Structures are given as structure tokens and as C-alpha cells.
Amino acid sequence: MDMDGKSKNPVRRAYRRYFWEFGSAMVLYVAMMWVRNWLLFGARPGASGPMEHAPQGWQIAVAAMPVTPVAFVLVAIVRLVRNTDEMQRRVYVESAAIAGAATALLAATYGLIEGDFFPKLSAWWTYSVFMFGWLIASGFLWRSYYR
Amino acid sequence: MKNRLKVLRAERDWTQAQLADAAGVARQTIVALENAKYSPSLELAFKFSRIFGKAIEEIFQGLADEGK
Numbered sequence: 406m407d408m409d410g411k412s413k414n415p416v417r418r419a420y421r422r423y424f425w426e427f428g429s430a431m432v433l434y435v436a437m438m439w440v441r442n443w444l445l446f447g448a449r450p451g452a453s454g455p456m457e458h459a460p461q462g463w464q465i466a467v468a469a470m471p472v473t474p475v476a477f478v479l480v481a482i483v484r485l486v487r488n489t490d491e492m493q494r495r496v497y498v499e500s501a502a503i504a505g506a507a508t509a510l511l512a513a514t515y516g517l518i519e520g521d522f523f524p525k526l527s528a529w530w531t532y533s534v535f536m537f538g539w540l541i542a543s544g545f546l547w548r549s550y551y552r
Numbered sequence: 553m554k555n556r557l558k559v560l561r562a563e564r565d566w567t568q569a570q571l572a573d574a575a576g577v578a579r580q581t582i583v584a585l586e587n588a589k590y591s592p593s594l595e596l597a598f599k600f601s602r603i604f605g606k607a608i609e610e611i612f613q614g615l616a617d618e619g620k
Contacts, residue, residue, distance in 0.1 A: 416578045490577035492590050550584040 419488035426481035434474040441470050496546045504538030553591040554613040557582070560604045575599050 444467050447454040456467055486497045512531055519525050561571050568586075572579040575596065584590040592600070592612075601608045 414573045414578075415576050416572075416581075490581050491593050491596060492581040492584055493578055547580075550589045551580070551587070552589075 415488060416490050416493070419485055422488075423481050423485040426484070427478060430474040430477040430481065433477070434471055437471040437474060441467055492550070496543055496550070500539055500542035500546050503542040504535050507538045507542075508535040554588050555585065556611050556613075557600065558586045560606070560611065561586075564604075571603070574603050 443454060444456045445454045445464065446452070447457075456464055459467075486494055489497070508531055511534055515523065515526070557571070561568070566574075568582045569579050572582045575582070576599070577596070581590070585592060597608050597612055600611055604611060
């Protein structure tokens with residue numbers, strides 16, 4: 406048994422790797438957002454960007470460019486879930502399932518009432534609701550294992 | 553599922569973090585196991601069996617044994 410301070414614990418390694426990957430992806434996201442906004446909208450408010458007259462396909466590609474680091478975050482999360490221990494994996498997967506179901510229910514409910522009674526919302530809210538729901542659900546599940 | 557992890561760990565004077573490292577799990581998982589809030593898989597139970605040098609049934613008490 407390795408009882409010295411230098412742990413070979415795979416769970417700690419997985420978390421270290423996750424935080425590094427998540428941090429790098431966030432830095433890349435901020436950089437790509439800056440480049441995207443500069444290309445499409447210019448450096449100053451009211452100014453036009455270098456791609457203002459580019460073909461629409463290119464403008465869409467540039468607008469969606471920052472999703473690349475978001476995909477990196479997704480890969481980092483999947484890697485963490487796969488490399489952590491069985492109990493933590495259970496908490497993450499269970500809470501993701503609860504958050505997914507809650508998001509689907511909210512999206513369906515809002516889909517039925519939007520337009521006539523409520524304003525049409527950006528697709529971003531589903532992402533935010535899912536992530537927030539995942540956080541809350543995992544918090545409750547962690548509590549249930551430690552109380 | 554009840555178990556003797558806490559007792560066996562104390563007998564060896566190990567911390568939860570040391571046991572977690574030996575089993576390759578998070579310390580929080582050891583906390584949940586010791587508090588009988590989580591039942592380990594067979595694979596993890598075998599790991600504890602190897603770590604403590606004891607049979608699985610000497611460490612973990614199944615639901616069927618709890619009434620005895």
C-alpha cells in the first residue's frame with residue numbers, strides 16, 4: 406500500500422486533469438469570443454467588423470466558433486465522469502439524468518405557452534437550466550450520501 | 553450495507569485519505585461507505601478485502617446478515 410504523501414490516486418489525478426482542461430477551455434472560450442466579436446462587429450461599438458461583408462456561411466461559422474471550447478468542456482466532463490470512482494460517477498450520472506428530465510419538462514411546458522402568453526426565449530436558457538439543474542441535483546445527492 | 557471499514561482502518565491507524573488512496577477512490581467515498589450510505593460494487597469490495605487481508609463477509613454485512 407502506498408502510504409507516502411505522493412498519491413497515485415486515480416480520482417485525484419482525474420480531478421487535476423479536469424480542472425486543467427476546464428480552465429484551458431475557458432481561456433480559449435474568452436479568446437475566441439473576443440476574436441469572434443471583433444471579426445463580426447469590430448473593435449468599437451457601432452463599428453463594423455472585417456467580416457461584415459463576408460458570405461453568410463462564413464459569418465455563421467465565425468459566430469458559432471466559440472462552441473469549440475464548449476465541446477472541449479463536454480469532453481473534459483465525460484472524461485472526469487469515466488475516470489472518477491464508482492460512487493462519484495453514480496452521483497454525476499444520477500444528477501445529470503434528473504437535470505435532463507427537469508430541463509425537458511421545463512422546455513416542453515414553456516414551449517406550450519410561449520408565443521401567445523410569454524416571449525420566445527433564446528436556446529441558451531435550456532443550456533443554463535440544465536447546468537444549474539445538474540449543480541442543484543448533484544448537491545442534493547451529495548448531501549444524501551453524507552448525512 | 554453495514555461494514556467494519558471504520559474499525560479496520562482505525563486498527564491500522566490509517567486516515568480516510570490513506571485508505572482512499574489505497575483503494576483508488578475519493579475520500580468522500582470512504583466517508584459515505586463508513587457511514588453505510590453507499591454500498592460498494594463487488595469490484596470495490598474485493599479491493600477492500602485485499603487491502604485489509606480479510607474476506608468480504610468479514611468487512612461487509614449484507615442485508616440478509618443484518619438480522620443475525
